[in-house]
Amino acid sequence: MSAHLADQADTRYVTGPRGERFAYRRFGRAGTRPLVLHMRLRGTIDHWDPALLDLLAAEREVVVFDNRGTNFSTGEPPSTMEGLVDGSLALIGALGLEDVDVLGWSLGGIVAQGVALTAPGLVNRLVVAGSSPGGVPDLPPPPARVAQITGKGANDDEDFLYLFYPETERARAAGLASLRRLDRRLRESKAVVSPEAFRGQIAAISGFRGYWDRQAELTLPVLAANGAHDVMIHAYATFAMSQRLPDAKAVLYSDAGHGFLFQHPEDFAHEVNEFLGR
Structure with a gap:
């Protein structure tokens, strides 16, 4: 059995407003404001590093989930950013949550911003990790190798190391350690984003006009x-x-x-917990 409490959390299911079934896990310190986590491009409920989840869950209740039509969740996979935001809000509503904090990584960081913009009375604080509001003027583009790797049918350790970690000995070691922590869940679940859901995510990114001009509307506290x-x-x-x-x-x-956030789980979790606890 894994030493990580996050690895021992049961997968649960809740019915959404369209009759779809959302897969989620809810664990951590009961009675606190839930922190709802939003995943990256091509990631699933099982691609969160349990070391980070454990540290967050020590201070608050944590909710991780698969968006509509993705991995263990049923329904039509979203193909717009609005659709991804709607899927998140549907899950939150189905759980009966009315006061949450939200955290998003990469694509999930954009979705998390959309949730805060769409339902400002719902979200208390927002954490945006490794992401962007979209439409940032003069933002340097990613190297061509990024598109080559993300376009593959499946990625191996070397792909993830290039995408997520600098090419230094210490960063690679931390990256490999994180990948091995993910193995426990992934070996059993075989969790994967289907080609249809992946194409929907790419379409959502391609068609997204950005929240750059709406940043002033995010008046809540934000950790980026x-x-x-x-x-x-x-x-x-x-x-x-x-x-x-x-x-x-x-x-x-x-x-x-x-x-x-997986290379420095202790430090980042401390930043998040301090920020949300203010």
Whole structure:
């Protein structure tokens, strides 16, 4: 049995407003405001590092889930950002939650912003990890190799190491350690985003006009964080957000990339718990 409490959390199901069935896990410190986590492109409920989840769950209740039509959840996979946001709100509503914090990584960071913009009375605080509001002027584009890797039918360790971690010995070691922590769930579940759901996510990103011009509407406290060497979404997006958001804190990890939250789970969890506990 895994030593991580997150690995021992049961997968549950709840029926959404369209008759779809959402897969989710809810665990951690009962009686606290739930923290709803939103996953990256091509990620599932089983691609969260349990080391990070355990540290977050020690301070608050945590909810992880598969969006509509993705992995263990049924329904039509969204093909727009609005659809992804609606899926998240449907899950939150189906659970009867009326006061939450939200955290999103990568694509999930955009979705989390959309949730806060669409339902401002629902969200208390927002954490945006390794992401962007979309439409950031002069944002450096990712290297061509990123599209080559993300376009593969499946990714191996070397692909994830390139996408998520700098090419240093310490970062690679931390990345491999995180990948091995993911193995326990993935070996059993075989969790995967179907080609249809992946195409929907790509379409959502391609058709997204961005929340750049709506940053001022996010008046709630926001924590934006990234690794300084992110090849997927340049860290400039995090800095740019901090200039537009009314109430924000920005954190950059100088030795990390897109997977900074798994490379430094203790430090990032401390940042998140302190921020949400204010």
